[in-house]
Amino acid sequence: MIRIDATAVPRRLVVLGAALGLTVLRGPLAAQAPTPNTAGPQAMFSARVDSVRVDVEVRRGGTPVAGLTGADFEILDNGVPQRVELMSPTALPLNIVLALDGSASLDAKEREHLIAAGGRVIDALRGDDKAALLTFADHVSILTAFTGDAWRLRELVAARMEGGDTALYDAAHVAMLIGAAARGRPIVILFSDGEDTASVLTGDTVVDTARRTGAVVCAVALGEPGPVLPRLAEVTGGVFVKETSLNKVAARFGEILEGFRRRYLVSFTPTGVARDGWHTLSVKVKGGGDVRARSGYWADPAAANP
Amino acid sequence: MAVSLRHTVFLLAVMFVPCVAAGQSSSRNEKPAPRISEEFAAIKMAAWTKAVQTHEAASFDEPARTIASWPRPHVSAVVSRLVARRERLLKERAHPSAGELADLSKVLLRGLSLHTDIAFAERDALSQGSSTSADAAVLLIDGRETKYVDRSYHWVVARQIAAALAPDPGEGPRVLAWYRAIAAALQQLGDYDVVTVHLEAALRLFADDPVLALYQGTLHQTLGDARLQEYTRERRRPAPLVRRLDGTERPERAAPRRPDAPDQPVKRPPASDLRRVPKTSETELEAAEREFRFAVSADPTLHEARIRLAHVLSRLGDDRGAADAVRPALEVPLPPFLEFYAAMLLGRSEEHLGHYQEADDAYARAAARFPDAPSARMGRSRVALARGRAAEALASLADVTTAGAPDDGDPWLLYLRRHEPDGAAMLDAWRSTIK
Secondary structure, three states: OEEOOOOOOOOHHHHHHHHHHHHHHHOHHHHOOOOOOOOOOOOOOOOOOOOEEEEEEEEEOOEEOOOOOHHHEEEEEOOEEEOOEEEOOOOOOEEEEEEEEOOOOOOHHHHHHHHHHHHHHHHOOOOOOEEEEEEEOOOEEEEEEEEOOHHHHHHHHOOOOOOOOOOHHHHHHHHHHHHHHOOOEEEEEEEEOOOOOOOOOOHHHHHHHHHHOOOEEEEEEEOOOOOHHHHHHHHHOOOEEEEOOHHHHHHHHHHHHHHHHOOEEEEEOOOOOOOOEEEEEEEEEOOOOEEEOOOEEEEOHHHHOO | OEOOOHHHOOOOOEEEEEOEEOOOOOOHHHOOOOOOOHHHHHHHHHHHHHHHHHOOOOEOOHHHHHHHOOOHHHHHHHHHHHHHHHHHHHHOOOOOOHHHHHHHHHHHHHHHHHHHHHHHHHHHHHHHOOOOOOOOEEEEEOOEEEEEEOOOOHHHHHHHHHHHHOOOOOOHHHHHHHHHHHHHHHHHHOEHHHHHHHHHHHHHHOOOOHHHHHHHHHHHHHHOOHHHHHHHHHHHOOOOOEEOOOOOEEOOOOOOOEOOEOOOOOOOOOOEEOOOOOOOHHHHHHHHHHHHHHHHHHOOOOHHHHHHHHHHHHHOOOHHHHHHHHHHHHHOOOOHHHHHHHHHHHHHHHHHOOOHHHHHHHHHHHHHHOOOOHHHHHHHHHHHHHOOOHHHHHHHHHHHHHHOOOOOOOHHHHOOOOOOOOHHHHHHHHHHOOO
8 A cells, every 4th residue: 555645745746746757657667678878788677678787795704895897797597697797886876765664563762763764874875876765554655756855855754654554565565666667776775663464465476576676675674574574685685684673773774775885786688598487597706705686587578568 | 422433443553452361261350240238239220220211322421421430349230130130030921020021121221232332431431541450451553562451341241231131032133233233343443352252252142143253253364464463473472582772682571662652661460461362373364264154154145254255265375265255245236345355355366376367357346446545556556567567567556646545544454344334333223223
């Protein structure tokens, strides 16, 4: 369930409507074909796949590895080796979707910590980076589509949250759709203090959404979040952090964003594989290392003619 | 003060579950009244009878307030004596006292109405406070303990009267209607502690009633829901860590919090345990399945049971069975809420089965019934994405954002609470039969 909270931020209806309209009309979701892009290959999902872009984190001994080239990466698409190109990590701005739990199980002080955590992300925006903000309780409220207006974002993060149950899966679905629809590197930073209690969507379906979109999901959860958030992180090459205190969430958000900026951005044009269906990706680096990347992508010929 | 259910129905995250001291019997609150003198009892009976005869149903009027102010032993003594007198008269039914029996039954029926109204009124008042009683109810908000509240003993009195009247063929149907209406109303309010006891009592008297089976199934469906399961999981954990705001932890059970005063934990009743509260989700859902199957077999026109059966089957992983169960319900005219609920469930099961066109058709039917319901749009968004239509998936959500949530809430959020007909309507109908 999703709606705009017109009471808290009366003007964002227009903002969101315009932004989503723009996205649908001009973004990669609607274009269904690569958009000319001086920065490099365009991100694709659920579409006719001409090129695939993957965010890759490489660590050795827990430390991020720097200085790798395209030749250092080995990517198998459904088991078939691909020719990998390394893109500049600054080639595309970050599109951060901040999805925050506004359910009733958070008390006032915990919400203050959550506001601070959101502020940490906003403070870390650089250059052309943008952030979108949504909260969720028993419904999902998009407070703003992508904007680089940090002042506005801070204002919205601090806006009241409505309370209620936890439509976590619905929120994740919306966040991934929004994140993947705009040009840039989509990352969903999601916080929840518990398990889903109110979504229309089920855990399995939202994991399928993760497979069909290009967003990287990084989730921080308090308590026992159930298996879906870790699964979303695994499928999208993101991070899942189980935290014990809300006053640590700001630090976790900062670490997530910092880690994401250290990731490599690689791309390849699939060759020797079927065009449609699920493609399992295997990403490795020569010399070894712990690699975190999305587990695959979905190419659907129907997407070319929706 | 009018007794209304409407104002609380949208507090969806709020639910009450039992918190009963370990080892205590379920009939703890239903012990016999203590002895009081017959002379005093006679005075009280006269006053009680006058109150029930002048009480206006569905209100917390002066007669109701008077009886509500009595100590519990006085009320129990009066009702116990009247019930006992009625039992004596029943044995003499063929004798000239039959007229007195009818009069007494009528008074007791009005008493049932009076104590029902007091119980509803006290519910609202008691919910404002907090309790340290061992048999308090736990107030859950979004699956988290918030506080403990006392419950009105007038439910016990009402059930005592209902149990006395139920065997009478002349009053039985009205008593059954009362049990049904109260069960629906209590589920609507989220009073799962009270409805648990209520349905236990009802099913002892009317074991074969399909509507009560429907409500019992709904209770199990609720107990198997994530909201209560999350709470139960926390309670089952042997020594959960307490999350403190300063980030430290301690191996004790977390004290409940008040939403408005997070730093002031509410004192927990001693030695509490969760008797009657959820077993595992699967166990509860299987129990719900049995109740719904019984209800459908006993009354094939009880489409709500068929729809809820579909929901439970889907939760248990049997989407094919769920789709088969719910389709017949969508082939007959249904009230809007039930049609929406059925269409949403069919859409979800068809989607899980990979039947995207059928899923979209079902979600579209739900959306047609409640055009502003965000849940139906969410379902259509998911199906569009699964069909490779990402732009459509996003556009579905944009439509929702401009429409906003409907003023009366999204029907999807009500399925654990709402019956058709709903509790308030059933209660009104029952009250109209009490003269």
